[in-house]
Amino acid sequence: MIIGCMSAGKSSELIRRVERARLAYLPTAIFRPAVDTRSKPDHVESRNGLASQAIVVDQAKEMLKYSSQAVVIGIDESQFFGDDIVEVILTLLRQRKKIIASGLDLDYRGKPFGVVPHLLALADRVDKLLAVCKKCGSDFACRTQRLVQGTEQVLVGDSEYEARCIDCFEPPSEFQMRIDLQSTNVSEPALVNFAPPSNFSTAV
Numbered sequence: 666m667i668i669g670c671m672s673a674g675k676s677s678e679l680i681r682r683v684e685r686a687r688l689a690y691l692p693t694a695i696f697r698p699a700v701d702t703r704s705k706p707d708h709v710e711s712r713n714g715l716a717s718q719a720i721v722v723d724q725a726k727e728m729l730k731y732s733s734q735a736v737v738i739g740i741d742e743s744q745f746f747g748d749d750i751v752e753v754i755l756t757l758l759r760q761r762k763k764i765i766a767s768g769l770d771l772d773y774r775g776k777p778f779g780v781v782p783h784l785l786a787l788a789d790r791v792d793k794l795l796a797v798c799k800k801c802g803s804d805f806a807c808r809t810q811r812l813v814q815g816t817e818q819v820l821v822g823d824s825e826y827e828a829r830c831i832d833c834f835e836p837p838s839e840f841q842m843r844i845d846l847q848s849t850n851v852s853e854p855a856l857v858n859f860a861p862p863s864n865f866s867t868a869v
């Protein structure tokens with residue numbers, strides 16, 4: 666499993682590992698869920714421009730249908746699949762296929778995301794990738810900060826989120842409170858004269 670927050674390089678790492686197998690002439694297949702509408706059809710794309718052909722499926726069980734020839738199987742955005750992906754992956758493993766799955770381990774609230782914790786427990790190798798914090802610049806971003814209102818767990822988009830370290834991450838309730846304060850005090854001069862505290866530090 667390849668996990669981490671957004672902008673950590675999960676999809677490009679998934680593509681890299683599947684391409685490695687292709688170079689050795691192993692038959693491969695990459696799947697991604699239809700709910701992720703950011704990549705162009707029939708492709709999996711990383712935010713740094715890497716792309717590979719992918720089979721888009723609505724439900725995990727469709728992977729069984731399209732993977733009979735594949736020896737190495739990549740699954741992108743695995744957090745968007747339902748619990749039935751566990752049985753599908755166990756079936757593929759019994760067929761002696763190698764599975765490489767990527768996904769968000771935590772949702773925008775900082776809580777474990779859907780079926781991913783279950784997949785982590787089954788995995789024989791887990792790589793947790795970190796991003797650069799968009800707020801303080803540290804190398805240890807492990808949370809996905811949602812920048813818009815909304816309580817649904819799945820809200821697909823890139824501009825609505827940013828990678829944050831655990832110190833800069835604001836859980837939805839705190840983030841919402843700050844947005845509300847800003848919108849009500851927008852004409853207050855006190856906000857304009859903001860002075861950072863003496864121990865204020867910029868990017869590490």
Ligand SMILES: [Zn+2]
Nearest residue numbers: 798801830833
């Ligand atoms: Zn930070």
